[in-house]
Structure formats: C-alpha cells, structure tokens
Amino acid sequence: MMKKWFLALLVSFPLAAAEPWPEVKWEVLVPKHWNPAKKFKHLDFSKLQDSDPRAMELLDEIKQEWDNAPIEHSLNGKKMRIAGFTLPLERKGDKVTEFILVPYFGACIHTPPPPANQIIHAKSKIPLSGIQIMMPIWVFGTLSVQRGDTTWGVAGYGLSVDKVVPYKEKKQ
C-alpha cells in the first residue's frame, strides 16, 4: 500500500521538480526549421567570378538574413538556466541590474555580432554584484519573447533573472 502511494508520488512529480531551472543550450534558441540559406539555394557559387561584386552583395544579403533570424516562440515563459558571457548595460553603484548575454567571448566588440536569436537581454530586480564585461556566467531565470519593432527590429529574447552563478569549466 505504502509502496503504491510512493510510486504515485514519483510519477506525479517528474524530474522537473528536482531541477527547477533545466539547462538550455544556445542552439535551442534557434527555431528548428529555420534555414538561412534557403533563399539562396538556387545560387551556384561556382558560377561567380573572382571579386565579383555580386558575391559581396550576396554575402550582405545572407548577413541580413542572419540579422533577421527568427526566434522560438514556444520558449516564452520557460524557466531555465543558460551559460553565456555578460555585457553589463545598467549599473547601480558597482552592481549590475541589466545586461546582455551572448554565447561566445568578445561578441560585443568584434564583428559580426551574433544574430538576434543568440542575444538575451537580461534584467534583474536585485542588483547583481561581481558582474564584469565578458564574464562567463550561469544565469537562472524565466525567458520571455519580446515583440520586436515591425519595420526593422525583429523579436528578441528577454530574461528575468532569479540568480546568477559564476561559470566554472566542468572537470574532465
């Protein structure tokens, strides 16, 4: 009798209860069926000549396609933890209240910048101490999908931060 009850309990509380902030990888933020090269399938690069101005134009177009990268709407409201590099936006004293999270080091200084679906705009109600520029970090919080401006800006990800933990390399 006791055993059955215990089993029922186990089933009704799946693993999610044990992990309130499941880990999310950056790839998940890119919609599965999105293919930036789709538009350019008909193009044959071998037919372009060296230093063809069209090649440059094409590159610009592909870049633009990346800039307008769509986001995964199903992630709205999902609790998660994600690792990335920080770029502080707003400070309160030496603490940070708003920052941008990007998947790779130096994303803010070097071009090309990451596409819109690889940038998370994180806000924290409690000012966070010890956040520096391009610092690897685990962010725990709830993801939200921000409606973008219709003409230029595409939608982006926002994150309301519950807590942050410095990122440490996993031991092999």
Added chain:
Amino acid sequence: MRAVLLLALKSAWARRLTLGITLVSIALASALLLTVERVRHDARENFSQTISGVDLVVGPRTGGVQLVLYAVFHSGAATHNMQWDSFDALSHHPAIAWAVPIALGDSHHGFPVLGTTPNYFEHFQYADQQTLQMSAGRVFGEVFETVLGNTVASELGYHVGDRITLAHGLTETGPSHADKPFTVMGILAPTGTPVDRTVHVSMEAITALHLDWTGGAPMPGFSIPAEHVKKFNLIPKEVTAMLIGLKSRSDVFRLQRHINHYRGEPLMAVMPGVALDELWQTLASVENSLLIISVLVVLVGLAGLVATLLAALNERRRELAILRSLGASLGEIFLMLTTEGLMITVLGVTLGYVLFAVGMEILAPMVQTQFGIHLHWRILTVNEIILLLSIIVTGFLVSLIPGWRAWRMSLADGLTPRI
C-alpha cells in the same frame, strides 16, 4: 595587571618623542592608504554613474574611450565632427527610440558649452536611470536661451533671468561671443556628474554664434547682430557626437554594426559601458600600483614601529629587570611590550583617519573642479574598515617581536652592570 598597564603607559610617556614620531608615520601611512582607496572607489563609481539609459554613443571614427570621454565627460577634445545629415538620417532609423545631438567646443568661464536639443533633458539619464530635473526655470526654447548645470550656477552666482556671454574655444583668453548674450532660462538640479558643470544651449544657438565667424575668428568688418540671426538658416551642419536610445536593447549590436558600416561617412558607435570598462582595464594597473605602494608605505611605518620598540628595549634593560625583581612575571613583561606596540598602532590609525577625513574635506572641492570627480562624504566603507583592521592586526603581530625579545632577556642580564 592594571598596575602593569599603567606602568606601560608611564614608561611610554617617558619616551614620547620617539614613539610620537613613529605614531605620526603610522598615521600618515594609514591616511595615504585610505585616501588612495577612497579616490579609487569614488572615481570608478562616478564614472559608471555618469551615464545611464544611453545605448550607443555615436561620433566620427576615433577611439571608443576617447569618444565617450569627450561626448559624455566633456574631457579632451573631438578630432573631427560628424555631419548633421548623418545625424538626421540615423535618428530616423526604425530601431531608434530617441537620439540627441551634442555640439561641443565653446566655453563659459572654463565650463564647457553643450549644444543640443530640448530632447536631451528628457532622455539623458544618469546613475540608476534618473532623469535630469530642473531646480529652477524651464528648458530653453528661443535661440539665445540657456540652461545651466547646478555647479555652473552656484559657482558663478547665476539666477534665472541673468544674461551671460560665451567664449569661443575652451579658454577664456580666446575671442568671445560677446555680441550675442544668452538669457539663463533654467538651472538643473545637482546630479554629481559632468552635467553639473555644463552650460546647455540649443543647436541653433551654436550655429548662430558662428554665423559671422570664419577660420576660428570673427570675420573682420562683418557681424550679424543677434536680432537678425533668425533670418539665416540655423540648421547646423555638423555635430560633435550623438546619443542614442533603442526601442529594444538587444538590437544594440545590429545598430552598432549598421552605424560602423554607415555609407555616408566614417562613423563609429560605442556602448558607453564597454568603453568605460576598457578604460578601467587600462587604469587597473595604475590603480593597483598605487594601492601596492600605499600598502608598502604602511608596512614601512610598522617596520619603523618595531625598530623603535626594539631599540628602546636596549635602553630599558634596567627598567625591565627592576620590574622583574619586584615580582612582575615574564607574561606581564611580554604583555607590556606588546600592548605598547598595539596602542601606538591603534592611536596611529585613529590619527590617520582624522587626517584622512580632514584632507578629504579640503581636497573634495578641488578634485571636483579639477577632475570632475565627486568624492562622497561617508564615514567608512566596508573595504576601508577592512584595510584599517588589517593595519591594526599587522601592528599587533609585529608588536609580538619586541615582546618576545623582552621575554628572552634574562633577569641577570639586566641587573649585571657592564663596563
């Protein structure tokens, strides 16, 4: 025990000159350490509090740090301007929520003059997203109207309704714009940022001032009176920089790239936070070396303390031996010597704090005018308390050395007269 401590006090008083000098050296060392720590902390805080809510600073191509320094902190000078057309085109970009131009170059009694639009007062934010507030009057509307930062008004004693003239260039010795006086329309509430030290005028005013100028000097034999400037086209041709706020802050990289690749003219966009971090990284080594030097000075002061106490020990052989023979235990002798060292350290640190507090009071206005850094009056920060406590602990630890020496000295050693 009390008798021993009283004796220790009296004995120290008998050697007040040498001990006093040691005390002063510890006091100076701790005052130096506190000052370095306070200035370092406040300078950093000041800088990060100066700008908030601005996503990009845009200007002609130069260094990112330099652009932010002159556009936001009004320190240093621009090497080049950007075209008004570029400002106009960029400010209509769909991703941009607001954009304000900034034109620098003129001054008023050493305070920089900033040409901008009334939008500046609405959008510019400092500290933790605080907007600028008027303490008196209103924002400028007409061409020859100005809004003063709080320090400008208080230092020069201006009130709403006063008339002021601006100087061309950044020094008082340069030619002046005396023919076109401005009326003070408003005074801003204090912010603790460079805004306090700025004279704000409209973009049109900057153009109007220089209508009859050529090559950095008034055109000889030709001048346009203030009442006629409106007959001319006052749309500026150039701006020094522009500040941008975005609709969505995650667009910042895309817009940054758009501006860096702007086809009209070579421009650059920097995120103010990134530029300031770059600046800190360059300054970090200077900061750290200052801190290391002041820590070393403290150590030198404490080494002086030990040397003084040890030197005194030789003179005090008789004294200690007599105390022993009168029944003082070894422990009491040890305690007496160590207490003396600790006492001098504590007194030194206290005196150092007083010196520091008085020095800050005197230095703060100077630092504010010279460097625009606002030093806050606080009793002590946590860091400073830690520093002071570690001086005291180190002082105690090094005082154990003379205590231990006295312990080792035998009774007979002190009583046997030597010739």
